[in-house]
Amino acid sequence: MTEHTPLPGVPDSIPAAPQPAAAVPPETAQHPGVPALEIRGLAKRFGEKIAVNGISLSIPSGSFYGLVGPNGAGKTTTLSMATGLLRPEFGTALIYGVDMWEHPVEAKRLVGNLADGVRLFDRLTGQQLVTYHGLLSGLDAATVESRATDLLALLDLQGAANTLVVDYSAGMTKKIALACALIHAPRLLVLDEPFESVDPVSAANIRDILHGYVSGGGTVIVSSHSMDLVERMCDHVAVIAAGRVVAAGTVDEVRAGSTLEDRFVQLVGGRHQQEGPEWLRNF
Incomplete structure (x- = not known):
């Protein structure tokens, strides 16, 4: 387990982050042993x-x-x-x-992302929304159609496939957002x-x-x-x-x-x- 050492100057200032390493070329993403996500000194002020x-x-x-x-x-x-x-x-x-x-x-x-508080294009049906995300990810139409059908069935949303997302319950909205995050099979x-x-x-x-x-x-x-x-x-x-x-x-x-x-x-x-x-x- 790692414990965080308090940073100097808090809460008056955001500390300077460590100097980041040189950007890693995209082709190294398949290298075994690379962390799925590595966060280095992220800081944000509002x-x-x-x-x-x-x-x-x-x-x-x-x-x-x-x-x-x-x-x-x-x-x-x-x-x-x-x-x-x-x-x-x-x-x-x-x-x-x-x-x-x-x-x-x-x-x-x-990466597939289900972000809290980010609005969906809720004037689309569930089927349209998942399809839209798949096409945006660069998948071909046939693959998108097949995967969207699979995901709607997996998340028990077949009956709401042609319903506008704006009319979904809060729980259904979470599930359709998950389908959108999964459509391109992210790592x-x-x-x-x-x-x-x-x-x-x-x-x-x-x-x-x-x-x-x-x-x-x-x-x-x-x-x-x-x-x-x-x-x-x-x-x-x-x-x-x-x-x-x-x-x-x-x-x-x-x-x-x-x-x-x-x-x-x-x-x-x-x-x-x-x-x-x-x-x-x-x-």
Whole structure:
């Protein structure tokens, strides 16, 4: 397990990131042993607020990696920068050795992204939306049609294939967004809160899909508030608080003989050991 050393000058300034290595040519992305995602000194500020403060992480290829942290910890901002949705002020991100900001087209071919809070083209039907993403990824029409049919069946969305996405429930919207992330068969899947608003049966089906994806050689990074879910699903985990990594390693290393939830609370702090005011306990 690795512990983060507090950076000088926080919260007054974002620290300078380490000098990045030279961009790795896209053809090295197939080299065995290259991390699925390597984050080097990512930092981002919104106004006076430092959202991400020099985060560095190495996600092993073939792992099921959990990213956990309290609200406002910087998880979504970190994943957005790592997947090319948000430009960092400092640092870089490598997808299988390909620099996201030096070679964005090549890097994005390797990653499927389910981003929290990013709007879909919801005036398309589910079938049209998945097809659109497949064509944008450079797949031919026949492959897109076949894969879209498979994904809609896999995610139990066949009955809603011709329904506008704007009319989907929150859970169905999550599932169609996952289908869009999977259509081009990426080597890395980055999922920000993929189980939010998803019913238990659909969540179990999605977990099965993701485990099959990892067992086939893919890599999954999942951000979640559910410690129990991460503890059961993932083999590695990183805890982020106040824009920094406070612990990272295998799940067993990070939880250190405790439950992941208890260890998380210990690392992050903020728990109030009290029963509440008397008027809430006197019935």
